Structure formats: C-alpha cells, structure tokens
Amino acid sequence: MFKITVKGIFTHRLRFALTALAVCLGVTLVAGTLVLSGSITRTFDAIVEQTAAGTDVQVRGAQLETTAVDGSKQREPLPLSLEKKIEAVDGVARVAPDMSGTAILVNKDGTATRNGGAPNLGFGYDPDDPTIRITSGRAPEKKGEVLVDESTLELAGLAVGDTTKALIQNDPQNVTITGVFTFGSSLAGATLVLLDEQTAEATWAPDGEVPSFTIGADDGVSQETLRDRIAQVVPAGTEVVTGDVVYQEQKDSFGTAIGFITTFLLVFALIAVFVGAFIIANTFSMLVAQRTRELALLRAVGASRGQVLRVVLGEAAILGLTGSVVGLGLGILLAAGLQAVVKQSGLEITGGLPVTVSTVVVSLLIGLVVTMLSAIFPALRASRVAPIAALRDDAQTPPGGVLRRGIIGLVLVLAGFATILPGSLGDKPQWALVGVGAALLLIGLLVAAPWLTRPVVRLIGIPYTALYGTVGRLARENALRNPRRTATTASALMIGLALMSSVGVFASSANASVSDIVDSELTADYVLSSGGFTMIPTTVADEVTTMQGVTSVATIRSAPVQLADGSVFAIAADPRAMTENVKLDVVAGSLDSIDAGDVVVSRTAADDRGWKVGDTLTAEVGTRKNQSLTVGGIIDDSQALNNPNMIVPLDLYAKTVPAAQQGDFLLYVKSDGTNTAALRSQLEDVVKPFLVVSVQDGDEFADAQAAQINSLLYLIYALLALSVLIAVLGIINTLALSVFERTREIGLLRAVGMSRRQLRRMISAESVSTAVFGAVLGMALGLVLGLVLQRALVSQGLETLSIPWLTLAIVLVSSALAGMVAAIIPAWRAVRLDVLKAITAD
Amino acid sequence: MGAEAIARAIDLEKVYGQGEAQVKALRGVSVDFGRGEMTAIMGPSGSGKSTLMHCMAALDRPTGGDVEIDGVPVRGLKDKALTQLRRDRLGFIFQSFNLVPTLTARENITLPVDIAGRKVDQEWFDRVVDTVGLRDRLSHRPTELSGGQQQRVACARALVSRPAIVFADEPTGNLDSRASAEILSFLQNSVKEFGQSIVIVTHDPVAAGYADRVLFLADGEIVDEMVDPTADKVLERMRGFDATGRRS
Numbered sequence A: 001m002f003k004i005t006v007k008g009i010f011t012h013r014l015r016f017a018l019t020a021l022a023v024c025l026g027v028t029l030v031a032g033t034l035v036l037s038g039s040i041t042r043t044f045d046a047i048v049e050q051t052a053a054g055t056d057v058q059v060r061g062a063q064l065e066t067t068a069v070d071g072s073k074q075r076e077p078l079p080l081s082l083e084k085k086i087e088a089v090d091g092v093a094r095v096a097p098d099m100s101g102t103a104i105l106v107n108k109d110g111t112a113t114r115n116g117g118a119p120n121l122g123f124g125y126d127p128d129d130p131t132i133r134i135t136s137g138r139a140p141e142k143k144g145e146v147l148v149d150e151s152t153l154e155l156a157g158l159a160v161g162d163t164t165k166a167l168i169q170n171d172p173q174n175v176t177i178t179g180v181f182t183f184g185s186s187l188a189g190a191t192l193v194l195l196d197e198q199t200a201e202a203t204w205a206p207d208g209e210v211p212s213f214t215i216g217a218d219d220g221v222s223q224e225t226l227r228d229r230i231a232q233v234v235p236a237g238t239e240v241v242t243g244d245v246v247y248q249e250q251k252d253s254f255g256t257a258i259g260f261i262t263t264f265l266l267v268f269a270l271i272a273v274f275v276g277a278f279i280i281a282n283t284f285s286m287l288v289a290q291r292t293r294e295l296a297l298l299r300a301v302g303a304s305r306g307q308v309l310r311v312v313l314g315e316a317a318i319l320g321l322t323g324s325v326v327g328l329g330l331g332i333l334l335a336a337g338l339q340a341v342v343k344q345s346g347l348e349i350t351g352g353l354p355v356t357v358s359t360v361v362v363s364l365l366i367g368l369v370v371t372m373l374s375a376i377f378p379a380l381r382a383s384r385v386a387p388i389a390a391l392r393d394d395a396q397t398p399p400g401g402v403l404r405r406g407i408i409g410l411v412l413v414l415a416g417f418a419t420i421l422p423g424s425l426g427d428k429p430q431w432a433l434v435g436v437g438a439a440l441l442l443i444g445l446l447v448a449a450p451w452l453t454r455p456v457v458r459l460i461g462i463p464y465t466a467l468y469g470t471v472g473r474l475a476r477e478n479a480l481r482n483p484r485r486t487a488t489t490a491s492a493l494m495i496g497l498a499l500m501s502s503v504g505v506f507a508s509s510a511n512a513s514v515s516d517i518v519d520s521e522l523t524a525d526y527v528l529s530s531g532g533f534t535m536i537p538t539t540v541a542d543e544v545t546t547m548q549g550v551t552s553v554a555t556i557r558s559a560p561v562q563l564a565d566g567s568v569f570a571i572a573a574d575p576r577a578m579t580e581n582v583k584l585d586v587v588a589g590s591l592d593s594i595d596a597g598d599v600v601v602s603r604t605a606a607d608d609r610g611w612k613v614g615d616t617l618t619a620e621v622g623t624r625k626n627q628s629l630t631v632g633g634i635i636d637d638s639q640a641l642n643n644p645n646m647i648v649p650l651d652l653y654a655k656t657v658p659a660a661q662q663g664d665f666l667l668y669v670k671s672d673g674t675n676t677a678a679l680r681s682q683l684e685d686v687v688k689p690f691l692v693v694s695v696q697d698g699d700e701f702a703d704a705q706a707a708q709i710n711s712l713l714y715l716i717y718a719l720l721a722l723s724v725l726i727a728v729l730g731i732i733n734t735l736a737l738s739v740f741e742r743t744r745e746i747g748l749l750r751a752v753g754m755s756r757r758q759l760r761r762m763i764s765a766e767s768v769s770t771a772v773f774g775a776v777l778g779m780a781l782g783l784v785l786g787l788v789l790q791r792a793l794v795s796q797g798l799e800t801l802s803i804p805w806l807t808l809a810i811v812l813v814s815s816a817l818a819g820m821v822a823a824i825i826p827a828w829r830a831v832r833l834d835v836l837k838a839i840t841a842d
Numbered sequence B: 001m002g003a004e005a006i007a008r009a010i011d012l013e014k015v016y017g018q019g020e021a022q023v024k025a026l027r028g029v030s031v032d033f034g035r036g037e038m039t040a041i042m043g044p045s046g047s048g049k050s051t052l053m054h055c056m057a058a059l060d061r062p063t064g065g066d067v068e069i070d071g072v073p074v075r076g077l078k079d080k081a082l083t084q085l086r087r088d089r090l091g092f093i094f095q096s097f098n099l100v101p102t103l104t105a106r107e108n109i110t111l112p113v114d115i116a117g118r119k120v121d122q123e124w125f126d127r128v129v130d131t132v133g134l135r136d137r138l139s140h141r142p143t144e145l146s147g148g149q150q151q152r153v154a155c156a157r158a159l160v161s162r163p164a165i166v167f168a169d170e171p172t173g174n175l176d177s178r179a180s181a182e183i184l185s186f187l188q189n190s191v192k193e194f195g196q197s198i199v200i201v202t203h204d205p206v207a208a209g210y211a212d213r214v215l216f217l218a219d220g221e222i223v224d225e226m227v228d229p230t231a232d233k234v235l236e237r238m239r240g241f242d243a244t245g246r247r248s
C-alpha cells in the first residue's frame, strides 16, 4: 500500500508540488516568525544579562502605578543621601545611583545620531561599573565631556577627541568625545552616551532624587545576604531586591513586548496556513474524484476501506511533511531577511537565527496537522468509493446540490449580522459581539459560496461572453461546472482580500477622520512635536512666545495619571492657550475650572467611568500618590490634542513630575497671520538644536498622523499578501487539475477547430472568473467588516467613513490579473496537448 | 473518378514507434474519396482504419505520402492552418465523447461556426436539425440525451459548417441497431440531399450497406473495394477474407 501512496504522489507530482508549496508558504511564515522572535529574545536577553552583570542588589522606591514616557513603571524617588547609608553596609563593594535620561549626539553631518526609532540613552559613568570597559581615550571628567559606545561613535562617524553638539536631556550643548567604551553586548540599535557622575547628577537628578541604586557586593557575599543587610538600613517602603530578580524582571518585561510582536506576526502566519488548508482540501478532493476508478479498482481487488483511507492520508502526510520541512528552511531565510528589514528601522538584532526544538516541532506539526485535517474529508470520500465504480464509465460523482449549503450559509450570515450590528451600533462597541458576528459572517460566506457561485460568476462572465462569444461562454460554464470547487478556490482568495479590504476601509476612515478633525479642530498655525522618546524642552515655549507675530502658544505635556482601575492618558495644559489653538467643545462644566485646580475629562472617559462634573477622583499623578482631583468639566474627545482622557493643570504637573522628565510633547503656535512663512523659519531655527523636534503646519500635522496609520496598514498588507499568493497558487492548481480532467473535451474542441489562442483565452477567462469571484466575495465581506469597525469606533474618533474605492478597484483589477497569471501554466499545458492523443485519452 | 475526388491519400504511410517496437499501421495507401459519396472503410481490428481516418482528417501527421483535401495538400501546413482546415473544411464524428458537456445541444451543433466567429446560417441549421430530428431537444445538455441522440447531435455538428468532407470513426459503435439505422440513414440522406461527402469506418456490414463504396483494409493496405454494396454482399466478402486468413 505504501508503494501505491508513493506512486500516487509521483504520478501527480506537479499538483503535489503546488499543494506542498501552499503548505510550505504558511509554514514559512510560522517558522520565520518563531525564529525571528527567538533571535529578538536572545538579543534582548544578552542586553539584560549584560546590564544585570554588575548588579548584585538593587534598592528602589516603591513602585507606582503610573507609567513614564518611555513606558516603564514609575517609582517613588529615593534621596541621593541614601547612597552614604548603603555604602556603610558591610559587604557593599560599590553603590551607584541610577541617573539616566536621553542624550542625542549630533553626527558629522549635523543631524541626530539615531537608529530609526531606537532609544538614545544617557547615563552617569560609574568607574566601578564592571559592564563598561573603556577601549580608547579616557573617562569624562566634567560637563562638556562624554564617553560614547563604539557602535554609536561609528554611527555618528566621529572619533575620540572630536567636538560636536549634543542634546542631553533636552539641553543642547557642545561636547568633546573623550573616549569610547564597549558594553559587552549589542544594544539593539540604541545609542549610549555617558557623562561624568557630577554632570549626570545635575542633569538627571537635579532634585537630589533618583529612582534606584545599583549595588555591587564584595567577593564572597551572596546577593541574598547583602539584600537582607541593606533592607535594614533603608526607609520603610523602599524595595530591596537581588540582581537575579532585577534580571528576571527585565527579561520578562522584554518578553512581554516580544510576545506581542510574535503574536501579531503569528496571526498572519496562521491566516496563511488557514488559506493553505483550502487549497489542500481542494487538491485532494479533485485528486480523489479523478482517481475514483483507480481507488475503486483497489477496492475491487480486495483493499479494505481503511487501506484506501491510508493511501490518501499517507499522501497527505508525505506532502505535509515535505512542505513543512521546506517551509521551515525558508522560514529561517525569511527571518534573516526580516532582521535586515528591521535593522533599517533601528532595531539591530544580533541574536543569530536560533532554530530551537520547539520551533521545529511547532512548524512541522502545524504543516502536517493542517494538511492531514484538510485531506481527511476527501480521504473519507475516497474510502467510500464502491468497488463497482471501477466498472462504470462516468466514474466521477456528480457534485451534490448546493442549495442546502446556500441556506445554511445564509442563516449564518443573517446570524452574523444580527450579532455584529447590535455589537457595533450601540453607544459603546461590544467587541465580543463584533468578533463573534465577524466570524459568523465569514463562516456563513464560506458555507454559502458554492451556492453564490452560479449567479455571481454569471455576472462576472458578462463582459467576456460579450467579448469572446462561445469561447467566453465555455469559460463561464467551465467555472460553473463544479460550483464547490470554484467556490473553494475562490474562498481561499476571499479570506485574504476580506481582511485587506476591511483593514483598508478602517485605515482610510482613520486617515479621513484624522485630517477632518485636525482641519476642523486645529486653529493653530503650527504644531511643534518631538519624535519618539524625547520631549520638547520647556524653554522652547518661552522662546516661541516672544517671537514677532505669535499671538498664542499652547504647551501640551503628557501627565502620568493612574487611577485605581488603570492608567488614563492625561495631558497638562493651560486652558486659555489651549482654546486659542484648538477648538474644544465643552459638554458640561467649564474649561476654566482647570485654573482652579480641577481636571477636565473627555466625554468617552466620562461615559466609560461614569464621571460627572463635581466628582472627586483619587489618583497617582507622576511620582505623587493620593492626589485628589475634582472633575470641573467634560469636553468632546479631541483628536487635535491626541485624544487625551483627562486634562490636568500645569501646576499639578510641575509639582508631581520630576524636573528631568518635564517637557512638552506638543506645542501649538498661533500667529496673527501676517508673515507665517517667516515665522516658520524662525520656529525651525529655534528647534534646530533639539534635533528631533519638527515644525508642521496643520496639513503636515494631519499627514504625519496619517503616516503612522499608513505604515501599519502597509505592514498588514504585506503580511496578507502571502495569503493572497497562496490563494493564487490554489487557482493554478485547480485549473491545472481541471485541464487534466478535461483532456478529452479539450481535444474535441481543438478537433472541431478551436485555435490555441482561443483555448488559452478560455482557460484564462475561467481563471479570471474564479479570481474575481473570490475578490468580489472578499471585498463585500471586507466592506461590511470595515463599515462595522468604523461605526463601532465613531465614539473613539473614527467619525468619518471613507471607503478606499481606488484601492478596492486596484484590488479587483489585480485579482483579475492574478487570475490571468494563474492561468498561464495550465493554459500552456492545455495548448500543448496533442489533439489526437487528447481525444483518444481515457 | 480522380477529378471527382474531394479527398485523396497518396501513398500514405504511418509508422508508429521505432526499432523492435515499430508498427507499420499504413503501408502506402493511395485512395480517392469521391465527392458527394459515402465511403465505408472496413477491416479487421488493428488493420489501420482509425489511423487512416486520423491522417485524412489532419488530426495526425503521416510518416510518408500526403493527403489532399479538396485539392489542398495537407503536408506542410502549420498548426494554425491545420486548425482552420479542420474548423472550416472538415467534420468529425467519433465513436464516443463527441459533445462538450457544458453546452446545450444547440450550442454543440453550432460550436465550429461559433468558434470561427461566423454567423450561423439559420436556414441550413434548421434543415440539418430537422433532418436529424432534434428540434425538441435543442436546449438539452448532453447528459440529458440518450447515446443515439448525442450521436445525432454530433452528426448535426459535423454538417452545420458545410464541411468539404465528414469523417466518422465507428459512429454507431456504441449504439443498438435501431439507433444505428437512424444515424446511418441520416448520413445517407445528407449525401443524397446536400451532396455531402462522407467517410465512415465500421465493423458492421449493415452499416457498410448504406455506403456508395466500401474499401477493405488489412494490415495497413487496401485489399479490396466494392461499389454499391449491400449488407449481404459485404458479409459474404468478409467471410471470404476470414477463409483465406490474414496475410502477415
């Protein structure tokens, strides 16, 4: 029996190759994701390990719930005076207060030295820190001297002894590079600049407070012993933990972030695998149908049902395994390729290409199991072939009725609508309902697809039957001959395109909403914003205020506010300046209440949490616990302000946020309109030293926000493209098998005078029908889902519905083109058929 | 008869395979098929009947000699020209699988004309359809027709483009005697009424009796011919062959 299995594969090698490719591509994405995330994990593990190498014990303030700008949890600050106390503890070799912030070096071209979005870190230099080794030059000794790590120096194109500018904690200054050091591990693209301890203290601990101390133990003193000793000298509430704990915590926190990326990528990988499953199922059903006589013959000569089942499943297993193994190999290459791409955006991955046992097992298992599962129904059908079928001429079982599937599918679709509409149209989106509804719609459409094939393909056929006459009609009828097969082939394409179009509608609506809102809300002439991890120094606002023609400047600061039930996005701003630059609709209370020390909340936040004017909330703000905030007003959500949940007074911000962390994240500038061009160049001059601060007018500001949405959109498109590619493979496969099935018919057509060109056209038109059918279904579903998503998110600011007609048109035309491309090989095979042999074939 | 020939084989040779496995299916066949005549070809299995038909009908290339259709030599024609020749000048009827299953009877009949992108001559179409008696079956698909009806559709298709000559390889091979008789008398009628030229291969002396002339083929050569045959005369002649045995 095994021989028959192997022979079966060998005889049908082309279609097995195509099917294996479908398995392979899905597995490629799975394996690539796993390998990539493995290498990212290793990269960060190495960094964490290196960082933790000099840490035996860490002393830190009690953890607060609020998050700092860089996303880390904030801690209650500790006084620097604690250093002396800790030093006195027996067994302590060194104590280093942790002083860090941002430091950006100006490179030799006069621009910021940075690797895409990777952070630019500055630290105080501790000569006793074992993780830092100076390889050339000397340590910094005073303000204006910096020690730079090797890769940062290389990136900047500078050398030891060079003088350049630097932006250290938002303070532009001239610095001399006194030396270069190695950190002992890659920095994943981050840049590192070290200052002497005194300057670091002045820069990052101006209030005499630091978040933590790093302590090194004397030889022979264990981490635990030292921890317990130190715990006795520090004030109550202060945390003392071992270096191992710190290491584990950091590892975990990176792990969470990497896990998120991995999950994101895996979702797309699994979509690809899912799409591949359709192709596999289709191929096997066709192969079984074509081989009915062969299989019946096996049964007639005494093979049991189980044996026939095993023949088919055995083929699936070999195919799945082959596809998966190749996919695994390609996945490793893909990971290498992705590393190169990611490097462009600043994340340098040095973790190699770790192929762990679990990566291998998961990849192979996914490929194998999906293939076997997809083949199980065709295999069962094969095992039910009666021996007598070997003797019948019309061995192919006619496709059963599709009406039943149509009805079931329709019911599911209706149920989907019944779930998704209430879930999305209410005041508040109910995501569980939306999710279930979307799944029902998709499944319903998949089930109903064979029933929809006839009417939709007829419609699609109108242009080419009009154009090609009989040849077109033949193509249409061929596509309709087996609606299930056509539907399955099209469904594979439908899935990818449905996701593409719903994401497309969402992104287009988001873009439109952003620019609409920015247009209607923003009254400022210019917006100054800082990129990534840095902020605009508070001095910039002071300078801009004094400029000629400037009538109003609104400083928007990001305030870390944490409520008992989670953090909220809060900004600190002056109400008057704000309303001069941004139109705000006050729903209740007043904005001026901010002046009185109250806070103003957004309508969404108020609805979500049931806040009313006059309510008092208890919150952690910055580094201060138990602040009581009174709601003084409610405003409509404001996209122009980046949709804050809450606006707090600037006083509160100044009081609660450490000076080192203070700064504006947005700055709105309104002028009297006399000479905006001149103002712009003035503004640009002012922000120039701050390297990463940009000046944008309203349109540019909207575009920049849209650009963020678009880059995510393109990433998703690229990831979904693989699913679409797999679907196109499916079309090739189905067509090739159909051509093979219809050898005699093609011979007949050729005998009665069909030219090669007409034959090619016929197959191409059939292919295009299938592809466009899939595209139409996919886009219909995608439009519905996109629409629902937009409706559901109206209250979140997605107010404008925008359907990307152009994109959809491109998708439709591309699908038709993909159909044509898919037809090339099958058509070539059909055209090559010898007329006489084809007619006499059996 | 030479001037009257609509199709002719000139010293036609067909060799399959090479070396040891070589089979000479046709060993220099020269024959003229008369215009407006129905010619039957008979002979034992493996004698080369189908091979001769395929070569005559430009479906296969002979390894030697030439074929002329209506005075045009087929040798040297490229695929495109061959396709056109088949489409416009030749008609075919096979033993089985004669119809495109996705098309209705009407569409199957007009297929060669449609493929050529020409207009169907409605009058002619009606005449052909009425002669084969398919008027009420035109909108049916092949699966909804009996074997005999399917074969009648195939006949109608072979005639509808007014080909110079129709080749039929055992068109009644799968049919019972009644259905066979219908097909054969229809073919005979088309010769008488429309002056159609037809060549048919058959094993059935009764079928051969419908023809104007019978050619006997054995081992790739024409061994005999009979003009104005009847079933009895043909049967008798075949007995004679059996008695003398096959040459080899």
Ligand SMILES: Nc1ncnc2c1ncn2[C@@H]1O[C@H](COP(=O)(O)OP(=O)(O)OP(=O)(O)O)[C@@H](O)[C@H]1O
Pocket: B016, B017, B023, B024, B025, B043, B044, B045, B046, B047, B048, B049, B050, B051, B052
């Ligand atoms: N494609 C081929 N390859 C090799 N030999 C062939 C091929 N087709 C036919 N032959 C051989 O050529 C000879 C003539 O075959 P052909 O099909 O013409 O016979 P036939 O007279 O039509 O027989 P039947 O009455 O059984 O249909 C036979 O010996 C056959 O084996």
Ligand SMILES: [Mg+2]
Pocket: B049, B050, B051
């Ligand atoms: Mg034959």
